[in-house]
Amino acid sequence: MSLTSILFTVFFYLAVSLCLVGVTLKVIQYASTPVPLKIPTAPAPLTKFGVILRMMREVFLFSSLFKASKWTWLFGWLFHWALVLLFIRHLPYFWPGETPEILRQTESLRYAAFPLIFGLSGLLARRFFVDRVRYISAPSDYLLLILLILIALTGALMTFAQFYPDMGKVYAFAEGLITFDWSELPSGGIFLAHIFMVFVLIAIFPISKILHAPGVFFSPTLNQVDDARKKRHISDWAFDKEKNSKGG
Amino acid sequence: MAAILGAEVDEEGYLLNIGDWSKEIALAMAAEDEIELTPEHWEVINFLKEYFEEYDFAPAVRVLTKAIAKRLGNDKGNSRYLYSLFPYGPAKQGCRFAGLPKPTGCV
Amino acid sequence: MEKFDTPKLETYLKTPALKSDVMTGSGPFKANADMQKSLGFPGKKVDNWQQVAIEKMGETISKYRSLPVFLDACVKCGACADKCHYFLGTGDPKNMPVARQDLFRSVYRRHFTFAGKYFPKLVGAKEFDESMLDDWYNYFHQCSECRRCSVYCPYGIDTAEITMAAREVMNAIGVGQKYCNQILGKVKKIGNNLGMPEPALRDTLLDLEEEIEEDTGVAVKLPLDHQGAEILLITPSADFFAEPHIDGLIGYAKVFHQSGDSWTLSSYASEGANFGMFIGNYDIMREGALRIRKAALDLGVKRIIVGECGHAWRVAYSFWNTLTGIGDGATDEYALQLQNQLNQNYPQPQHIIEYTYDLIQKGRLTFDKSKNDHRTVTFHDSCNVARGSNMGGIENGQFILPREVIKAACNHFVDMSEGTIKASTFCCGGGGGLLTDDLLELRVKGALPRMQALKQSEEKGGVNTLAALCAICKSQFSKVLPYYDFDPFMVVSVHQLVSEALVLDGENSQQESKAL
Numbered sequence A: 001m002s003l004t005s006i007l008f009t010v011f012f013y014l015a016v017s018l019c020l021v022g023v024t025l026k027v028i029q030y031a032s033t034p035v036p037l038k039i040p041t042a043p044a045p046l047t048k049f050g051v052i053l054r055m056m057r058e059v060f061l062f063s064s065l066f067k068a069s070k071w072t073w074l075f076g077w078l079f080h081w082a083l084v085l086l087f088i089r090h091l092p093y094f095w096p097g098e099t100p101e102i103l104r105q106t107e108s109l110r111y112a113a114f115p116l117i118f119g120l121s122g123l124l125a126r127r128f129f130v131d132r133v134r135y136i137s138a139p140s141d142y143l144l145l146i147l148l149i150l151i152a153l154t155g156a157l158m159t160f161a162q163f164y165p166d167m168g169k170v171y172a173f174a175e176g177l178i179t180f181d182w183s184e185l186p187s188g189g190i191f192l193a194h195i196f197m198v199f200v201l202i203a204i205f206p207i208s209k210i211l212h213a214p215g216v217f218f219s220p221t222l223n224q225v226d227d228a229r230k231k232r233h234i235s236d237w238a239f240d241k242e243k244n245s246k247g248g
Numbered sequence B: 001m002a003a004i005l006g007a008e009v010d011e012e013g014y015l016l017n018i019g020d021w022s023k024e025i026a027l028a029m030a031a032e033d034e035i036e037l038t039p040e041h042w043e044v045i046n047f048l049k050e051y052f053e054e055y056d057f058a059p060a061v062r063v064l065t066k067a068i069a070k071r072l073g074n075d076k077g078n079s080r081y082l083y084s085l086f087p088y089g090p091a092k093q094g095c096r097f098a099g100l101p102k103p104t105g106c107v
Numbered sequence C: 001m002e003k004f005d006t007p008k009l010e011t012y013l014k015t016p017a018l019k020s021d022v023m024t025g026s027g028p029f030k031a032n033a034d035m036q037k038s039l040g041f042p043g044k045k046v047d048n049w050q051q052v053a054i055e056k057m058g059e060t061i062s063k064y065r066s067l068p069v070f071l072d073a074c075v076k077c078g079a080c081a082d083k084c085h086y087f088l089g090t091g092d093p094k095n096m097p098v099a100r101q102d103l104f105r106s107v108y109r110r111h112f113t114f115a116g117k118y119f120p121k122l123v124g125a126k127e128f129d130e131s132m133l134d135d136w137y138n139y140f141h142q143c144s145e146c147r148r149c150s151v152y153c154p155y156g157i158d159t160a161e162i163t164m165a166a167r168e169v170m171n172a173i174g175v176g177q178k179y180c181n182q183i184l185g186k187v188k189k190i191g192n193n194l195g196m197p198e199p200a201l202r203d204t205l206l207d208l209e210e211e212i213e214e215d216t217g218v219a220v221k222l223p224l225d226h227q228g229a230e231i232l233l234i235t236p237s238a239d240f241f242a243e244p245h246i247d248g249l250i251g252y253a254k255v256f257h258q259s260g261d262s263w264t265l266s267s268y269a270s271e272g273a274n275f276g277m278f279i280g281n282y283d284i285m286r287e288g289a290l291r292i293r294k295a296a297l298d299l300g301v302k303r304i305i306v307g308e309c310g311h312a313w314r315v316a317y318s319f320w321n322t323l324t325g326i327g328d329g330a331t332d333e334y335a336l337q338l339q340n341q342l343n344q345n346y347p348q349p350q351h352i353i354e355y356t357y358d359l360i361q362k363g364r365l366t367f368d369k370s371k372n373d374h375r376t377v378t379f380h381d382s383c384n385v386a387r388g389s390n391m392g393g394i395e396n397g398q399f400i401l402p403r404e405v406i407k408a409a410c411n412h413f414v415d416m417s418e419g420t421i422k423a424s425t426f427c428c429g430g431g432g433g434l435l436t437d438d439l440l441e442l443r444v445k446g447a448l449p450r451m452q453a454l455k456q457s458e459e460k461g462g463v464n465t466l467a468a469l470c471a472i473c474k475s476q477f478s479k480v481l482p483y484y485d486f487d488p489f490m491v492v493s494v495h496q497l498v499s500e501a502l503v504l505d506g507e508n509s510q511q512e513s514k515a516l
């Protein structure tokens, strides 16, 4: 295998490991940190089922964001859903052996690249042109968007502007990563740039704000049932205080 | 520490020691707030002081308005009137002029 | 005396252009050594304050899940940026909720995250230096912990949680706020925020009894420390002292009188407010709640009812059961004793609005609504009730019940426009420990969005009465309404409206006989 292929292969595993280990650690941290008080925010559901509905509305529809800002919602929602579709669109590359029928039907999902680029550009434009958003943006906030846009652009160039790499090699390389049966990368700068940036994105997941993805499920304002009067809610460290309670 | 006529006050202008109070201090405080103390003002200030003497606390605004109604007539026993005397609030501004501590809390 | 301009009310609420640092300053008065020490905080800023602060940050982050999640998850989308009344009123960018959080987050990143330790510039991580501490003190005392921002954030990020943590950290290094800490000291010593001693309270209540009897001819009582009463009423001490609060207290008394349930106030627990929440201190908040538990046990009551106070109701509804086991499920001796003592057929605690609403539903209260015909009423949803609690145990009950109570007592009710009420309600501008004269400019400017909505309802709906059910809201409005050319006396307690329209048994014949 060429040195480039080796480096990319190693980088892939490195990035995925960093991501998995990092996110796992973060999730463990969130899960093991106590929630001493009931702090659901309005409109607070009174039942578990209500919480599930609320979470689905937030995760699938971005309902709070919709209330807050229609433009940010439009850009953000398009971008996230396009990303999901394009993720599915990439699964066939990695599928070991015969690609299942259903995944072969994903060809047309490639058009999601356009809403993706549209959404990301909109978000980037907001960072530049809306003074409030500019004020709160750190360099990393711009860079993350630019990284995503470049990933989308390189992908779109290959797909729609005929800068195809050798597709057989792409399949072999991607499949090889999954089956540990490594093979040579196809040549082509655009392709290499594309996957390099994707690997970077994977690697920085646990040390960046992409942590909002697991974070949202741990948000106590969103995931708590509003039933404090009915059911006692108490954390371990608070419970310890009661052992020497004197009635007030 | 700031002071008024030699008497120490806190950062909000309330006397630190109620014993330091004198009419001159009340007049000086009022002058700072651009208020001229009329007999009605004094009636309020005196009641505040008397009540404080007894209860170690400033009277509730309602108690004050009723006392003022008794002393100055019913038409003056309401907080609208007291606010016209003490635009910063009869409790807060009144207490300051009377040398009492500032009422705290959600008031 | 003021050195600031009151903002103009436009025809609609505008998002201001950024005016960097217009609200910069030294913040509200700081607590002196005595006030600090009475709460167990260092008397003055400790020498190694940076180290202590970072340690305290680490501790809070490990004790409250909201903190690591909120600090990590924010994507800087800016959705919350224009939702804070203090930003809308001042234009200072550091009053955008996300920017306020960033004061905390930048230090968190520097000391607690990989990216911030090794690439501080890249991710906006900052050292906790003097100027950062100044910004903390200043801007974490420009947040009323109203939680409006949390409603709009896609991850529910609640800036109030960050503000509470920041105040907790500052107290731990000896930098506390005078207003909150002085008051908490008084609660500890005397039992209420005012520092009102028992004799003054007793005298005030007697005065009110006299007044009601003069007005109505009916001997409505306001019992204090009445052993064996059915109901313990816990209300903000402002209800004993301030206007228009006290008319609300009269309203509660009349409702209890009509219902026939025996009730009492407590001189030991003469405070519903709990500023422990404002400074983010669990132990102090718990102490306040334990006072109430003790009073309930000592007086042998069967029910606990909370008067009109916004954050008191949040603490009571959402936290009491956790802090003291007032409702159900606790296992320590006193909690068990209380659980046995309380009548579990009712939710514990209940809000006075829930109580009155129930009586109305059962047809046990009669109103002469025409008594309120000179009023066109609108209702200000208090933040802590709207976004931190519930009433009636039904979805959105905290919005429905108060309005139903008002409508039962008044013929003319108009809501302010959507987006400024209910879950989206705008803070009065004085909550969260900011109701102090040294923050008057902030309070006036922060009231802008509410005043805007009020003005609209005045112009379109002829509103002349603003009903509220929070002691802070009532005091704040009384103070700031004139700055916007409203009558300060237009603000009333919800239970004042009840009081004015409620027909007391025996009242009519009395008045008629007077007339004869």
Ligand code: SF4
Binding pocket: C083, C084, C085, C086, C095, C096, C097, C100, C142, C143, C144, C145, C146, C147, C148, C149, C150, C158, C159, C160, C163, C427
């Ligand atoms: S909690 Fe309220 S005051 Fe604080 S930042 Fe959020 S909106 Fe502003």
Ligand code: SF4
Binding pocket: C073, C074, C075, C076, C077, C078, C079, C080, C081, C097, C098, C152, C153, C154, C155, C156, C157
């Ligand atoms: S809305 Fe939430 S995620 Fe967006 S900037 Fe504000 S706090 Fe951050």
